[in-house]
Amino acid sequence: MIQPHDTLPLNRDYTFDMFVRGKNNHLAYAASMAVAEAPGKAYNPLFIYGSVGLGKTHLLQAIGNFMVASGLPKTVVYTTSERFAIELITAIRNNTTPAFREKYRRIDLLLIDDVQFLEGKEATQEELFHTFNELYGSEKQIVLSSDRPPEKLSGLQDRLVSRFRWGLVADIQPPDLETRIAILREKASNRGIHVDDDILELIARRISSNVRALEGALIKAIAHSELQGARLTPQNIEGMLPEEGKREKLTIAHIKDEVAMRYHLKRHDLEGASRKKEISQARHMAIYLARNMTNNSFPAIGKQFGNRDHTTIMHSYMKVKTLLEETPLLQAEVNEIKEGLRARFQENP
Ligand SMILES: Nc1ncnc2c1ncn2[C@@H]1O[C@H](COP(=O)(O)OP(=O)(O)OP(=O)(O)O)[C@@H](O)[C@H]1O
Ligand SMILES: [Mg+2]
Incomplete structure (x- = not known):
């Protein structure tokens, strides 16, 4: 059984099934899947990077959920670099560093989100460096995410950055129009709601750079139409799209x-x-x-x-x-x- 370490819970919705593939995320998806199927063997570490709201956390947790679902006696830890830092500081303060180390060095899959926040945190980097070596040495899988590629993590120790690049570095780009429509369709159908294609397309055209914002606009539109008991039409949706839709056109x-x-x-x-x-x-x-x-x-x-x-x-x-x-x-x-x-x-x- 998975040991319920005092760790951040995985979001059950963040699975591979729920992740819409497109040209923009193909490599990151395929690599995540490979890692989930053969942890510690395929690519170690796997480093996923991309800008805000493009599915990094979703993919990290999909790997975790996959391992949990396998039913094998594996320990999965999902954390953020900030939380890792806070845990370490707390451990140092309470003289429980050995327990902290024990926890992080005895896991099968370590998922660390948003490693850009390690910048400037020397003690945490030091600790992560040793954790990394220990896990890597025993062929345990490590997956990291960041908002930028390893070489752009300027406030990080070189030896840590170089380890981040030992395995595979995969990027996620903003989705193209087709993929945005597919994502909206998936999100609507997950909620058991049918939304016409022209409405999906309208939303997808308006919001281009952030899947979270895309999803937010859809939810808002659905809520509006439900509250007003009105059908969603291109006309009544115009007014409810968020700021991005009203942004000045790029020239x-x-x-x-x-x-x-x-x-x-x-x-x-x-x-x-x-x-x-x-x-x-x-x-x-x-x-x-x-x-x-x-x-x-x-x-x-x-x-x-x-x-x-x-x-x-x-x-x-x-x-x-x-x-x-x-x-x-x-x-x-x-x-x-x-x-x-x-x-x-x-x-x-
Ligand atoms: N390809 C996709 N298919 C389905 N849902 C997606 C996809 N990409 C992103 N999402 C959804 O968009 C939302 C934002 O994704 P997520 O939180 O993983 O982004 P992130 O890259 O971690 O963002 P941040 O940089 O803010 O941490 C989530 O609800 C996620 O399920
Ligand atoms: Mg995230």
Whole structure:
């Protein structure tokens, strides 16, 4: 039996069955499944990262729930890095550090959520380092999550970060429109409610970067229609969608400002003719994003980058596109810029 250690409970709804797969989370899902089926063997540790509300906790707990459901005498501990830190501090204060160590070093599956909060916590990192070594050495599975990839965890000891990368690092990206609709359909049907496809699509178009917000909008819409005894229609749903739906539409000017800010440049540097490396690289990036995130054509983009010819624009776009395929670090960078924009503006579908 699973020993009910004083540990955070697993949410029963966070299972693999309830997790909708899409291009955005395919690797993280497959890796989690592999780890659940062969803990300590497939990928150890598994490190899942992605931005807010994209399913990291869901996947971690799905692995835990899977092991619990197997009925094997395994000990699963799900915790957050913050809670791990608090437990350690309490143990030190109460002179119960040996018991704390004993607990964490005798488990079969350790799930640690949100390790970005370990930044700057030296004693906790030290303890986790030893826990990690102990568990890893005895082929026990470790799964970690974070809002960014290991190499971006700047306040963490190098030896810890390097261990985080020993196994597999898998990212979760924001879901595309199709996946967002599929998620909404799944969430509605879990509640035993049928919602028409056009309504699902409307919500999915409005909320693009956070599955939690997507789910929240659906629940709100359902509640409204139930309270008012009215059918959900595109018209009556308009008014109840949250802020994100009312955000300003993303324009090329927004992209230029965001990119300029990130690279410490001015908007007119991106529009101008300078061939300085930092400037032309940032310009390529802004052009790529303009094409990737808005509905503007190459000629239309050219007009907004100092009246450049559409072939020049296309060249910049292709250049970044190719580079992205070869450079994961650049991918991460582009994703960060995109996230920043999506957090404030409504991206074109
Ligand atoms: N692919 C998916 N299929 C079904 N539900 C999903 C999916 N992705 C996320 N969710 C749901 O969205 C909500 C938020 O997910 P979760 O809490 O796992 O995100 P997170 O990445 O841990 O976010 P945070 O960074 O805020 O901790 C949960 O209710 C989860 O079930
Ligand atoms: Mg989470």
